[in-house]
Amino acid sequence: MKGKFIVIEGLEGAGKTTSSHTVAATLRKHGVHKIIYTREPGSTPLAEKLRQLIKKTEVTKNEKIIHYTELLMLYAARIQLIENVIKPALTRGTWVIGDRHDLSSQAYQGEGRGISHDFIYRLKKEVIGNFTPDLTLYLDITPRISLQRIKKRGQLDRIEEESLHFFTCVRNYYLTMVKTNHRIKKIDATQSQNKMTEDLHRVLKEWLQTQ
Numbered sequence: 177m178k179g180k181f182i183v184i185e186g187l188e189g190a191g192k193t194t195s196s197h198t199v200a201a202t203l204r205k206h207g208v209h210k211i212i213y214t215r216e217p218g219s220t221p222l223a224e225k226l227r228q229l230i231k232k233t234e235v236t237k238n239e240k241i242i243h244y245t246e247l248l249m250l251y252a253a254r255i256q257l258i259e260n261v262i263k264p265a266l267t268r269g270t271w272v273i274g275d276r277h278d279l280s281s282q283a284y285q286g287e288g289r290g291i292s293h294d295f296i297y298r299l300k301k302e303v304i305g306n307f308t309p310d311l312t313l314y315l316d317i318t319p320r321i322s323l324q325r326i327k328k329r330g331q332l333d334r335i336e337e338e339s340l341h342f343f344t345c346v347r348n349y350y351l352t353m354v355k356t357n358h359r360i361k362k363i364d365a366t367q368s369q370n371k372m373t374e375d376l377h378r379v380l381k382e383w384l385q386t387q
């Protein structure tokens with residue numbers, strides 16, 4: 177049997193890293209034991225280098241990163257990951273839990289940066305074709321809570337330094353997509369971690385019954 181690709185999306189500090197372990201634990205309870213984790217951008221040697229270029233201000237402090245450059249680096253990292261890691265894993269029956277995927281580019285570069293969705297769609301079709309997650313869990317928090325949580329971690333990275341307006345646009349895009357795409361399920365990430373874990377268990381259990 178082929179593996180499945182489950183993606184966790186949401187604003188910074190929504191709890192994606194924490195939730196990926198909850199998802200894995202639920203899968204194991206349901207008999208899925210071959211699981212790997214990925215993060216985007218990243219999870220291959222080249223994609224991790226691109227991640228540093230995208231996130232770290234010190235790398236490019238004297239040069240403005242053009243929005244298209246950022247988008248193209250993200251798709252370069254994504255296709256490296258899909259072809260070298262995700263597809264081979266799915267083929268050998270391993271399930272993949274992804275911390276972010278294509279929806280992040282639509283939300284951050286499309287809605288946040290203002291690059292046309294039509295352009296992103298055409299780029300996506302050309303680069304990754306019809307490859308798409310089996311399930312996306314969108315962890316919903318307000319931009320204010322997101323900023324409060326990430327500020328606790330210390331210095332912000334290049335994208336985290338964006339304005340509240342930027343993150344409001346990103347969140348609104350996620351919320352619109354939840355309404356239009358039945359493969360995206362929303363989880364309230366402002367509640368306690370215990371309550372979130374309960375919700376994740378329930379949503380995954382219901383989804384697994386349909387597979």
Ligand code: T5A
Pocket residue numbers: 186187188189190191192193194195215216217231250275276277278279280281282284285325326335336365366367368369372
């Ligand atoms: N990006 C990425 C794009 O712009 N376009 C793209 O196409 C892609 C793929 C990635 C950056 O790249 C951008 C988006 C990002 O800016 P990243 O460091 O991977 O950079 O950023 P995130 O993916 O957002 O990861 P974070 O670590 O910031 O957020 P998480 O993983 O959602 O949050 P987590 O689990 O580490 O938790 C953060 C803190 O919040 C607390 C945790 O204890 C932790 O301290 N927390 C809670 N506190 C209270 N209640 C809860 N329910 C909590 N859940 C977590």
